[in-house]
Amino acid sequence: MPMFVVGGESLIDLVSEPTGPDGVIRMTAHQGGSPYNCAIALARLGMESGFLCPISKDGFGTYLMGPLEAAGVRPLLVERVAAPSTLAVVTLDARGAAQYEFYRGADRAFTREGLIAALPERPALFQIGGFCPILPEDAEVWLDVAEAAAARGATLSIDPNVRPSLVADFEAYRARLDRFLDIAHLIKLSEEDLAALDPQRSIAAHAAALLERPNCEMVVVTLGEKGSRAFTAAGEAEAGIYRPAVFGDTVGAGDSLMAGVLTHLAEAGALVPGRLGATGPEGLDAMLRFGAVVAGLNCAEKGCRPPSREAVEGVLGGGLSR
Numbered sequence: 001m002p003m004f005v006v007g008g009e010s011l012i013d014l015v016s017e018p019t020g021p022d023g024v025i026r027m028t029a030h031q032g033g034s035p036y037n038c039a040i041a042l043a044r045l046g047m048e049s050g051f052l053c054p055i056s057k058d059g060f061g062t063y064l065m066g067p068l069e070a071a072g073v074r075p076l077l078v079e080r081v082a083a084p085s086t087l088a089v090v091t092l093d094a095r096g097a098a099q100y101e102f103y104r105g106a107d108r109a110f111t112r113e114g115l116i117a118a119l120p121e122r123p124a125l126f127q128i129g130g131f132c133p134i135l136p137e138d139a140e141v142w143l144d145v146a147e148a149a150a151a152r153g154a155t156l157s158i159d160p161n162v163r164p165s166l167v168a169d170f171e172a173y174r175a176r177l178d179r180f181l182d183i184a185h186l187i188k189l190s191e192e193d194l195a196a197l198d199p200q201r202s203i204a205a206h207a208a209a210l211l212e213r214p215n216c217e218m219v220v221v222t223l224g225e226k227g228s229r230a231f232t233a234a235g236e237a238e239a240g241i242y243r244p245a246v247f248g249d250t251v252g253a254g255d256s257l258m259a260g261v262l263t264h265l266a267e268a269g270a271l272v273p274g275r276l277g278a279t280g281p282e283g284l285d286a287m288l289r290f291g292a293v294v295a296g297l298n299c300a301e302k303g304c305r306p307p308s309r310e311a312v313e314g315v316l317g318g319g320l321s322r
Helices: 036-046 059-071 112-118 138-152 168-181 190-198 203-211 253-269 282-299 307-317
Strands: 004-007 010-015 029-031 049-052 085-094 098-103 125-130 156-158 186-190 216-224 228-232 235-239
Touching: 004 036, 004 138, 010 036, 010 059, 029 036, 029 059, 036 049, 036 253, 049 282, 059 203, 112 138, 125 253, 138 156, 138 168, 156 168, 186 190, 186 253, 190 203, 190 216, 203 228, 203 282, 216 253, 228 282, 235 282, 282 307
Parallel strands: 004 049, 004 125, 010 085, 125 156, 156 186, 186 216
Antiparallel strands: 010 029, 085 098, 216 228, 228 235
């Protein structure tokens, strides 16, 4: 089976707990990073999944390796690096609203030559992660890696996770992101991503503009509790969410949905340029429903815990409940 390669960040979410009477801040560490989550979700669904990101030699790096190994994800950069694991420190204000501070580390400890050399000979897919366009020097490297993967036959997809708070110059970031969007065959964004890029445009108008880019054949937009939409030149579709019997949280829901979309397209023989754009309303609807079940089952757990293929088939075999 050809490999699905996911490139981008892994990190540790350090989440603060409410300060106790002793005034001490206590934090809980969770594995994370959108590409990291997606690589694990793909493997759990039965795809051959490779993760292209440096992993630190530190204790947090070992913590990150655990779920990768358990799911059967192949780390493509075998040698772990001396740089410390990247951290996302999440603090809660008095109202419970989250504030994020990122401390980049091991996820940036790469070279252009090392990343390209680690690519498999014939990848089926190269998924571009959210941090790739953030810094100018990193963006140039990841663009070269994506183009190298495409030259080896990979379909290119991107899930940018637009984060205005992470960039000093948002317009410069948008220009870098445009270059990634121009090479991608499949673009997945959230409703929040689209609002950050242009709040005046409707979702349909955003999708139409993206489909006019040089290589884009499919656009998927996640809508939170409202479900998801998908667009191609052959039509569009919308699907609701799958609600699990027990709710945990929404961490990794979008990453799980993306893995479901990619898996469904691959198994339908549509995850290749030309066939992606020919996917009509019926195929898009089935794809979104499959992705919704993957995301919904993930939400039955605390943290990002993508479901097994057996769990997904169990729901689909019993009929969908919304």
